[in-house]
Amino acid sequence: MxxxxxxxxxxxxIAAARARGPVQNSGPTIQDxxxxxxxTWEELKEQLEKKKKGSRALADFEDKMxxxxxxxxxxxxxxxxxxxxxxxxxxxxxxxxxxxKKEHSSSSSSSSSxxxSSSSSxxEDEDEKKMKKKRKRKKSSARRGPDTSxxxxxxxxxxxxxxxxxxMRDDGERDKDEKSRSRKRKTERSTKVSSSxxxxxxDGEEVADIKKERRSSEEREKAAEKSKMKxxxxxx
Numbered sequence: 001m002x003x004x005x006x007x008x009x010x011x012x013x014i015a016a017a018r019a020r021g022p023v024q025n026s027g028p029t030i031q032d033x034x035x036x037x038x039x040t041w042e043e044l045k046e047q048l049e050k051k052k053k054g055s056r057a058l059a060d061f062e063d064k065m066x067x068x069x070x071x072x073x074x075x076x077x078x079x080x081x082x083x084x085x086x087x088x089x090x091x092x093x094x095x096x097x098x099x100x101k102k103e104h105s106s107s108s109s110s111s112s113s114x115x116x117s118s119s120s121s122x123x124e125d126e127d128e129k130k131m132k133k134k135r136k137r138k139k140s141s142a143r144r145g146p147d148t149s150x151x152x153x154x155x156x157x158x159x160x161x162x163x164x165x166x167x168m169r170d171d172g173e174r175d176k177d178e179k180s181r182s183r184k185r186k187t188e189r190s191t192k193v194s195s196s197x198x199x200x201x202x203d204g205e206e207v208a209d210i211k212k213e214r215r216s217s218e219e220r221e222k223a224a225e226k227s228k229m230k231x232x233x234x235x236x
Contacts, residue, residue: 135155
């Protein structure tokens with residue numbers, strides 16, 4: 001038995017292509033590309049003008065939109081600025097009103113503390129004038145008719161009411177005097193405490209206690225003043 005030759009024969013591709021012959025091209029060639037129909041200069045100008053017109057219309061549209069946005073932004077800014085200005089004005093007005101109220105309350109308190117006797121004397125004078133007028137009326141009515149017992153009883157009741165009012169005013173003046181005295185005592189105590197604190201600077205604990213007492217007294221006075229202001233506002 002002879003051996004078989006398993007080797008494959010080598011084929012030269014160039015020789016095979018030449019044997020096949022020329023291949024028909026399915027696509028366009030270079031000659032077709034070079035001989036393509038080209039536009040004239042006038043047609044090119046027309047195309048360029050059309051492109052420019054389209055870009056101008058877009059630019060005009062963008063300009064209009066930008067103008068609208070600018071107007072809206074200006075309106076919003078004016079609103080915000082106007083609101084901030086109004087807030088500032090209202091805050092300034094409130095501050096001025098508070099200052100005026102404080103000044104008015106301080107002036108009224110000083111005037112009431114300085115001249116309680118004058119107000120009481122004026123009220124007493126007015127009451128005496130009213131009593132004199134009533135007496136004159138009673139005398140005239142007595143001349144006209146004999147029924148004066150009821151009028152006398154009215155006069156006595158009015159006298160009693162006037163006496164009660166005077167007593168109440170006197171009690172109020174006494175209370176005011178006592179309050180002013182207590183305030184003076186507090187101020188004297190605070191001055192004494194300050195002098196003692198300056199002499200005893202080494203003892204830190206005593207100085208701290210004195211400061212605490214001062215703060216507590218000041219807080220009490222502030223609370224009392226606030227309550228007075230509230231009552232006055234409610235009375236108004």
